[in-house]
Amino acid sequence: MNNFAYAKATNAAQAIEQLNGNTQNKIVAGGTNINDLLKYFVTQADKLVDINPFIDNHAITPLENGGVRLGALVTNADTAYNPVIESKYPLLSKAILAGASAQIRNMATNGGNLNQRTRCYYFYDVNTPCNKREPGSGCSAIKGYNRIHAILGQSENCIAVFPSDMCVALAALNATVNITGPDGDRVLAFADYHRLPGDTPHIDNNLKHGEIITGIDLPAKGFEKNYSYLKLRDRASYSFALVSVATGLDLDGTIINEARIALGGVAHKPWRVTAAEDFLKGKEATQDNFAAAADIILQGAQGYEYNNFKIPLAKRAIIRNGMMALNPDSQRPGAQPSL
Ligand SMILES: Cc1cc2nc3c(=O)[nH]c(=O)nc-3n(C[C@H](O)[C@H](O)[C@H](O)COP(=O)(O)OP(=O)(O)OC[C@H]3O[C@@H](n4cnc5c(N)ncnc54)[C@H](O)[C@@H]3O)c2cc1C
Ligand code: SF4
Structure with a gap:
């Protein structure tokens, strides 16, 4: 792990200021993925901006349209066991509980879940070529051990899969992602959030550097009966x-x-x-x-x-x-x- 500075932000404006347009300044929420990436030298940081002190994004709140907003900093466990989610969106609750372990779900946040990185073995092994970790170096998985890899939407540059369970349910539910950043607020349909690898496999999703997910909105329809x-x-x-x-x-x-x-x-x-x-x-x-x-x-x-x-x-x-x-x-x- 390289040396890095650490800063806390209590709101989005402070976090944006701390990120300061430097791509080596990175957000940390639950830390269950980014800390491993730093420890294994898969990624480096000049500064980690801790957004846990955010006051506004720790709640699950009803929306006027009958839907529900999941704060980005609500943990996966608190989301899965929330009575409204259990009764109205049991598909989401069940998908979250199928992921990771109880300990990890207690730390992992909703915003972090969307941004977790692939589990491709070669991505984590810095001694092997990997276009996602080091663009242009090649893909070790295509002719390597590719048991966990993609069968749909892959490219000649990368055959990695996105590993989240929660996000599969969010995709089925037509969730939307609330984002804030230096250029203001925007909302992305869930289908438009993550990307296919194409010739830019190092870019997992359409969140720009300096932007922060503040929440995820679920539409009113939860398919709770079937x-x-x-x-x-x-x-x-x-x-x-x-x-x-x-x-x-x-x-x-x-x-x-x-x-x-x-x-x-x-x-x-x-x-x-x-x-x-x-x-x-x-x-x-x-x-x-x-x-x-x-x-x-x-x-x-x-x-x-x-x-x-x-x-x-x-x-x-x-x-x-x-x-x-x-x-x-x-x-x-x-x-x-x-x-
Ligand atoms: C051993 C192990 C097993 C696991 N098994 C599963 C599994 O079976 N299924 C599954 O779905 N997941 C699994 N996970 C992954 C886990 O769910 C994710 O690591 C977790 O959801 C990430 O959330 P976090 O808050 O800890 O993110 P962090 O590690 O803090 O951050 C992850 C990334 O998201 C970014 N980020 C965090 N919050 C925001 C935000 N609000 N806005 C913008 N960017 C943000 C960070 O900058 C970083 O790039 C597993 C993890 C481990 C370690
Ligand atoms: S599949 Fe993607 S992540 Fe895995 S080695 Fe190839 S380029 Fe890297």
């Missing part, structure tokens, strides 16, 4: 997703009025294909229809030597999660699917 989050991983106790699926259904009997399906562990961002959701509109919620939707979602999927298994696994996960969403009682937050 939802499911399924996470498939190497160890059920504690591991990142190989494939995860967040499904929300709005049903009229067994007919689908609206479907939302987002995938995690398969791409550089949570993966949603609206054509598949449109296909399901007005259809019976059956295994066959979820299978057809899965084929649309997985169109163009490409595996590598060690992760080809993800393509059929993702298809089965989409079908299974669609069927699990029909039975809300088995989907209460904290319940683990029997695998």
Whole structure:
């Protein structure tokens, strides 16, 4: 770890001033990711700006439109166990609780979760080429051990996946991200927040340097009657997703009025294909229809030597999660699917 200065900010204006346009000045919130990146020399900082003293972004508050605002500094644990989130957005609660460990969720913040970096082994190993860590150096994963890597949306420069569970549910729920920065406030649709690697894999998302996430807004519709989050991983106790699926259904009997399906562990961002959701509109919620939707979602999927298994696994996960969403009682937050 290199030496760095440390500053506290009690509001966004102070944080923006401390960041001061220097890309080596970085925000720290829960510290569960950035501290590791610093320790392993994956990233460097001149100054860490601690935003935990922010007064305004520690609450979960109702919105006039019937939705809910998640403060950026609310911890993942406090979000998942918030009674409003548990009852109105159980898909989100369940996705958060599928991630990390209780200790990490107690420290990790909502804003930090959106900005956590990939878990590609080569990204963390500073002795290997990695375009994300060192642009232009090459990608060690494409011909290396690529079991955890992408099957959708990847590029010849990077096949890393975005590892969050929480963000898969936020994508399915059509959340929006509230941002403030030197040029004022702006709001980004969740689908526009994270980026595909293209030829700039070192840029994970569309947050500009000096900008701060202040909150995440959930629309009124929470799919609390029919939802499911399924996470498939190497160890059920504690591991990142190989494939995860967040499904929300709005049903009229067994007919689908609206479907939302987002995938995690398969791409550089949570993966949603609206054509598949449109296909399901007005259809019976059956295994066959979820299978057809899965084929649309997985169109163009490409595996590598060690992760080809993800393509059929993702298809089965989409079908299974669609069927699990029909039975809300088995989907209460904290319940683990029997695998
Ligand atoms: C062992 C381990 C296992 C894990 N397993 C999982 C898992 O299974 N699923 C999962 O989803 N996650 C998992 N995580 C990741 C964890 O959820 C993230 O590390 C955490 O959410 C990051 O939040 P933080 O507040 O600690 O962020 P920090 O580490 O403080 O910051 C992370 C990044 O976000 C930036 N940042 C933080 N807050 C803001 C803000 N408000 N505005 C702008 N930028 C900001 C920081 O500058 C930094 O770049 C795991 C982590 C560990 C260490
Ligand atoms: S997949 Fe991306 S993060 Fe991993 S080695 Fe290649 S460029 Fe780096």
